[in-house]
Amino acid sequence: MKVQSFDLGSRATRLRSVLCVGAGVLLSSVAFAGAAAPSAGAAKAHAARTLSLNESGRLHLTSHHGFTLNEQGSASGTISGTIYLHLTISSTNHVTAEVNIYPSGGSLTGSASADYRVEGSLASFNGTMNIIRGSGRYSRARGSGLSFSGTVQRSTDAVNVRVSGRFSY
């Protein structure tokens, strides 16, 4: 489900409408725009769009190094694109991970920490993820406490991962 907040964005839209008023009110418009300019800049800087992410990824092992499995696959859900996961088994019951998703027009990077358990042919992890940076249209992406969970098929090291929660960008 995609939830977007355009409070400040619609304010900017209103400002643009004001700026498009005829020359008769140019002076006042310019004066208004001048007064509003810092505010418009602020609106851009704090464009608090919020997205409720509900993402699933199916990944396969591309390489491994030490305690880290490097995985690649495709993400689907709120956004879709290529997903990369670097899953590090930090102890017998804990993992950390870096998640990179490359949707159209940008990227998102998350840092996750989760409990880890082995249950026969599957290992599972369940924890939280923070969105720590982004690029392109998600260059201001930030979020914390997103749900991060998934499974590792132990015979193949294929991973299914799920990420859900809200973040701003």
Next chain:
Amino acid sequence: MRTKTLTALLAALACAVLPATAAATTEKATLRASFSPDRLGASTTISFGFHVSTLEGTAPPPLTHVDLHMPAGMNYTRTQLGLSICQPEPLLQDGIAGCSPNSRLGFGKAFVEVPFGTGAGHEIPELQALMGPSPNGNLVVLFYASGLFPVTAQLTFLGEVLPDHGRFGSQLVTTVPPVASVPGGPGVSIVDVESPIGPSHLTYYKHVHGRKVPFTPQGVLVPTSCPRGGFPFTAEFGFQDGGSTTASTAVPCPPKRRR
């Protein structure tokens, strides 16, 4: 009739010896550990074993728990050991055939001493380690011991793999249940255990295009660097009389490979 007489005789002997075994003893233990192969970063079979005795020369009291601390850097990331889970009930009912071959982690043997024994110990020829159910989310090693003489018993007990700290990366915490020598008699003492865990001598099966294909599972990996003095192992032993003892050993660093 003959069996009943023998059992009664054993019970009487056990009771006669019980005060001696109940007397305070000072337990001591030695620990053995090895990697096979012992090569940095290699998939390996971890063999560990211990021998328990007393300074007094009597049979040690029954063991209640063993905490085995294993070196930091052991890599569990890609091990395929324990792809299936073995439940204790079918194991007790049907023996090792009651569980999938893909749940086997290793097998070894144990020596037990009955309170009225000679001190030499009697072999329990079958000691299996299997992947057990995990109620707490930790790796669980399900041990299965099957003996016919001097103790006719099949028993299971659990070891839980927990994180550790410092020189140790994980610990196998095993609770040993009491094993009666004869019905109503004193418990037997475990005096020696050898229990390899790893792919050596294990065959797993997978289905490929409808065919059952055997394969050797990937084991735990030896750390990629060796600390000074070798890979440390330490075990703490607890006994039914409240006593405890500790033993340590180290797996020597593998020789550096020539380039």
